Amino acid sequence: DIQMTQSSSYLSVSLGGRVTITCKASDHINNWLAWYQQKPGNAPRLLISGATSLETGVPSRFSGSGSGKDYTLSITSLQTEDVATYYCQQYWSTPRTFGGGTKLEIK
Amino acid sequence: EVQLQQSGPELVKPGASVKISCKASGYSFTGYYMHWVKQSHVKSLEWIGRINPYNGATSYNQNFKDKASLTVDKSSSTAYMELHSLTSEDSAVYYCARSGTHAMDYWGQGTSVTVSS
Numbered sequence A: 001d002i003q004m005t006q007s008s009s010y011l012s013v014s015l016g017g018r019v020t021i022t023c024k025a026s027d028h029i030n031n032w033l034a035w036y037q038q039k040p041g042n043a044p045r046l047l048i049s050g051a052t053s054l055e056t057g058v059p060s061r062f063s064g065s066g067s068g069k070d071y072t073l074s075i076t077s078l079q080t081e082d083v084a085t086y087y088c089q090q091y092w093s094t095p096r097t098f099g100g101g102t103k104l105e106i107k
Numbered sequence B: 001e002v003q004l005q006q007s008g009p010e011l012v013k014p015g016a017s018v019k020i021s022c023k024a025s026g027y028s029f030t031g032y033y034m035h036w037v038k039q040s041h042v043k044s045l046e047w048i049g050r051i052n053p054y055n056g057a058t059s060y061n062q063n064f065k066d067k068a069s070l071t072v073d074k075s076s077s078t079a080y081m082e083l084h085s086l087t088s089e090d091s092a093v094y095y096c097a098r099s100g101t102h103a104m105d106y107w108g109q110g111t112s113v114t115v116s117s
Helices: none
Strands: A010-013 A021-027 A032-038 A046-047 A062-067 A070-075 A084-088 A102-107 B002-006 B009-012 B018-025 B035-040 B044-051 B059-060 B068-073 B078-083 B093-099 B104-107 B111-113
Touching: A010 A021, A010 B059, A021 A032, A021 A084, A021 A102, A021 B009, A021 B104, A032 A062, A046 A062, A070 A084, A084 B044, B002 B093, B002 B104, B009 B018, B018 B093, B018 B111, B044 B068, B059 B068
Parallel strands: A010 A102, B009 B111
Antiparallel strands: A021 A070, A032 A046, A032 A084, A062 A070, A084 A102, B002 B018, B018 B078, B035 B044, B035 B093, B044 B059, B068 B078, B093 B104, B093 B111
């Protein structure tokens, strides 16, 4: 199984600031990487697929990058509605696996 | 509008089974895989498996191979997951989510399963 590691389980960022969330796969996943946002009491919401492709309706302050084993989700101009837990997930191989999540809070 | 409507919360006794449903609407049910994902405080998000509603073909996470059974009813555009021999470790929120060959783009609202005597 491919292990997905999000090194930060918690991040605190100022309103209007920029944050980068990292995700490392235990093997190459050829950009078959998704980022999800989950707010308390809600299901995960797909933000980015293919490592860099923003889903329809997702604000442009979100962006994804990376290749090989290493990927990042960046959020610029942080808003209060961005407070959530963010998960990466690989879909290169089964079983599909998720990172442990990064909880984002406002400083 | 794509919607995945899951059945309500379940309280079940240890050793019992439970069957959760996920009714799809707003898209061609047989054109997308249906996945099931477990969320617990212990292990965050875990992929249980997926089913192809077109032909019923399944793929399971080995960790859930003996725990979960995935089926569909094409006539009602509904996917089902049955969980067997429940223990406290199965207490969690379970989600259905659809995908093409890629990421899971629409998710159900989740079904809480509590295993308790």
